[in-house]
Amino acid sequence: MSDVRVGVFVCHCGSNIGGVVDVPAVAAYGRTLPHVAYAGTNLYSCSEEGLSSLKQSIRDHDLNRVVVASCTPRTHETLFRNACEEAGVNRYLFEFVNIREHCSWIHSKAQEAATEKAKRLVRMGVAKACLLEPQTEAESPVIPAALVLGGGLAGLTAALNLARQGFQIHLVEKEARLGGRLLAIDRLSPTDTDPALVIDRLIRAVDEHPRVTVHLGATVLDVGGYIGNFRALVGEREIEVGTIIVATGASVLQPTGQYAYGELENVVTQLELERRFKEAPVEVEGAVLINCVGARTPERPYCSRVCCMTSLKNALRLKEANPQARVFILHRDLFTPGVEAERYYKKAMAAGVRFLRYDLAHPPHVMGNGRAEFVVVRDALRGQDVTLPADLVVLSTPLVAGEENVATSRLLKAPLGESGFFLEAHVKLRPVEFATDGIFLCGTARWPADVSETVTQAGAAAVKAAIPMRAGAVTAEAIGAFSDPERCTACGTCVGTCPYGAIEMRDTSFVNVVSCKGCGCCVAACPNGAMQQRGFTDEQELRMLEVCA
Helix, strand or coil: CCCEEEEEEEEEECCCHHHCCCCHHHHHHHEEEEEEEEEECCCCCCHHHHHHHHHHHHHHHHCCEEEEEEECCCHHHHHHHHEEEEEECCCEEEEEEHHHHHCCCCCCCCCCHHHHHHHHHHHHHHHHCCCCCCCCEEHHHECEEEEEECCCCCHHHHHHHHHHCCCCCCCEECCCCCCCHHCCCCCCCCCEHHHHHHHHHHHHHHCCCEEEEEECCCCEEEEECCEEEEEEEEECCCEECCEEECCEEEEEECCCCCCCCCCCCEEEEEHHHHHHHHHHHCEEEEEEEECCCCCCCCCCCCCCCCCCHHHHHHHHHHHHCCCCCEEEEEEEECCHHHHHEEEHHHHHHHHCEEEEEECCCCCCEEEEECEEEEEEECCCCCEEEEEEEECCCCCCCCCCCCCCCHHHHHHHCCCCCCCCEECCCCCCECCCCCCCCEEEHHHHHCCCCCCEEEEEHHHHHHHHHHHHHHHHHEECCCCCHHHHECCCCCCHHHHCCCCCCCCEECCCEEECCCCCCCCCHHHHHCCCEEEEECCCHHHHHHHHHHCCC
């Protein structure tokens, strides 16, 4: 390793690191380490000034390995790799040392110890950097076609967006017609728009678009492949696509056994009331709308987010049909985010809709014989029971994960959250993507969302899906696993362990570099040490442990 020249760059990160760790001392220690040709500090290494300094130092000191000790690699590693590449160093000859989350933040009250730990982390980083090898990223072509699962608002929006960009689209809907949940809704809140004006236009545009093939009454039976080259079996037809968008929507909870639903004929859900509105005005003398039925409970702890606005909308519809009607909304809290939603809430109050808060310990009781006659509720503000006459009781139930989510999850190897909705790769950084590359997510399949959010997410998913298709190829990060054929005994342990289906057994283990995500499961499971991971080989990891001892 006589030709190895390592550069160490230690970041102050303002007070995030420098307020705890003695950054100049860590840099000075870095200069004493074997094969370190340069060590310095930056106030903010990720800034334009910091990156320019890093690139200039690489050139001035003829560095061929780089170690940056700063904050999280999750957001900054690509930035530093790119800077190394621009300065003539292979991007995989870079090592990231996290001395913020792993050091200064968790040892903020032990500054001297934090500094010593930062030195050890830098020592480990340098030891590993000396053993890094340049890598070449593999490139794979992308089929310019997409598979969209779900023909509701989200699926139609995403499909049409991509078709108008010039891509071939296969839209799969399990029902006999397109439109999804909006077909059963009478009006949209807070605009009171007729949903037919929205959904019918989309359906017509999709049906008429020459690049969209619609598969009605169909399901996806099997999916294989990887980003750029997926193969899906829809019915008896195999389809080849480059990307997949999951827009399968959600279901609405049926509150069987709650609040006399199914026992008293005039106890209905909001969705059932919507269907009545589509047929004719609904006139009542007294109505009680109960929010959070089956939501925000130990069994279902989340807020469905759309129920409060639905209650306001339908309470106003009842007041429009009979301004003298006594309409009450029983709630635990009201969720009316944004200016328009707040205006809608005030409009309901001005129209005479009355609001009572209850708590989970004292839920409302629906009373009657054959029909609901009144509702008894403990007013949480006054601490007293109130009796409300009612010839209509409406239950606001949450959106719940679709029944087909489990099967779809298994087909796509896409994870589900604890509530059964699909789980995005990162709620902030990758909100419409799965961890599996090439598969995207939008609408209420992801989480309860209103119309505007659904349309926004569908557009975002379409844009994300278009990126690799427009590029025509994808580049796989060179951090994947590889097999040493001289050690491999073809036992198949790695094949069964891989969560991404990236390994197949030929004469020995073969890793598809595009599918592999570098999780390391196969490396840990291999009984012979044949499986290794680029940038995290046994030799590199053991060297880090040796110098740390």
